[in-house]
Amino acid sequence: MGEIRISPAKPTTKPFFDPWMGNGYRCARNALLAGQSSCRDGLWHVMGESHYGTRADDRPTMTQDVMGRLALAQNGYPFFDTLLMIVTGKARTDLDRPADWDGFAYSNFVQDVLPDDDRRPYKEHWRRASDAFFAQLAITRPKQLLVVGRTQWDNLPTSGYTPIETASPFGGDRIRDLGLYAYDVEGETAFTIATFIYHPSSRGKLNINDARQHVRTVTTVSCNIIDAIRRDDEGWYIS
Numbered sequence: 712m713g714e715i716r717i718s719p720a721k722p723t724t725k726p727f728f729d730p731w732m733g734n735g736y737r738c739a740r741n742a743l744l745a746g747q748s749s750c751r752d753g754l755w756h757v758m759g760e761s762h763y764g765t766r767a768d769d770r771p772t773m774t775q776d777v778m779g780r781l782a783l784a785q786n787g788y789p790f791f792d793t794l795l796m797i798v799t800g801k802a803r804t805d806l807d808r809p810a811d812w813d814g815f816a817y818s819n820f821v822q823d824v825l826p827d828d829d830r831r832p833y834k835e836h837w838r839r840a841s842d843a844f845f846a847q848l849a850i851t852r853p854k855q856l857l858v859v860g861r862t863q864w865d866n867l868p869t870s871g872y873t874p875i876e877t878a879s880p881f882g883g884d885r886i887r888d889l890g891l892y893a894y895d896v897e898g899e900t901a902f903t904i905a906t907f908i909y910h911p912s913s914r915g916k917l918n919i920n921d922a923r924q925h926v927r928t929v930t931t932v933s934c935n936i937i938d939a940i941r942r943d944d945e946g947w948y949i950s
Contacts, residue, residue: 717940717947719893719900720871722846724839727822728762729771730851731778733813740816740852753930756816756853756903757794760863760910761832762824769824778817783809793911794859797922816851820844820863837866844868845894848903855933856892856905857926861916864888864907872905873949880931881924889929891936893947900947902940904933 732740742748762773782791787808796803799811821832821840832840844867848856858864873891892903906929909917940949 714948714950715873716945717873717891717893717949718871719895719947720845720868721895722849724842724846726818726843726847726850727771728774728819730756730816730818730847731774732816732851735813736816736851739814743854744852753926753933754852754854755798755857755926755930756818756848756851756855757798757857757859758847758863759790759794759817759819759859761821761836762819763827764824765826766824773824774818778812782812782817790911793917793919794857797908797919798857798926800923800927816853818847818851820858820867831862832866841866841868845871845892848892848894848901849896852896852901853903854937855929856903858905858907860910860913861907863910867905875904875936875949877932877936879928881928886925886928886932891940891949902937904929904936 736754739748739752739754743754762768762777781788782795785808787806792803792806795801795806795808795811798815799806801811821836822843823836823839825832858867871893873893875889875891877886877889879886889904889906892905894901906925908922908925911917936949940947
């Protein structure tokens with residue numbers, strides 16, 4: 712890949728919707744920040760695209776409410792169950808939703824409530840989402856970011872981003888659609904490995920088994936990527 716200089720981005724706008732974090736994720740994040748955990752474990756922030764509802768739903772706690780009402784519910788919810796099967800590798804019948812989600816963070820990229828499932832975000836929605844993106848990561852401090860949806864992936868900020876292509880430790884094709892985000896958090900530089908899967912509603916594009924393997928592979932290579940980051944008098948670089 713050669714030597715690539717990294718220019719960290721700076722969070723500019725606080726997210727309107729507070730990201731959700733399971734207690735297990737929060738504890739693992741705190742241990743990582745304190746230097747008390749291994750880089751070999753995943754710390755995934757799953758990022759959906761949009762909330763849907765009415766103006767009455769437009770409140771900072773909406774993500775928390777949706778997770779409690781849908782993702783953690785006893786009978787689950789198809790969208791969240793699909794994501795949980797991918798990140799845990801479990802079958803739907805084996806899911807323990809409160810326990811399994813406990814080790815993850817979740818948020819939506821778009822910081823506006825859209826009126827119905829048929830409406831797609833406009834250019835202004837994507838722009839406002841990009842403004843708040845790094846502030847979301849500054850809160851959750853994930854090792855890995857799983858972006859749900861190709862369109863969303865294509866609308867993520869380009870600042871602070873270094874695309875990466877690397878060999879898979881499990882053989883087969885090289886890993887693409889992968890990158891490193893560098894961003895400033897209170898004067899220090901944080902790093903997150905980002906990738907995407909197709910949206911569950913993407914008309915057959917999402918293959919759950921392939922997505923599971925991709926998540927497993929990205930978890931495995933993340934530490935090698937981060938270990939390749941160095942700093943000199945001119946700043947950060949990756950080789």
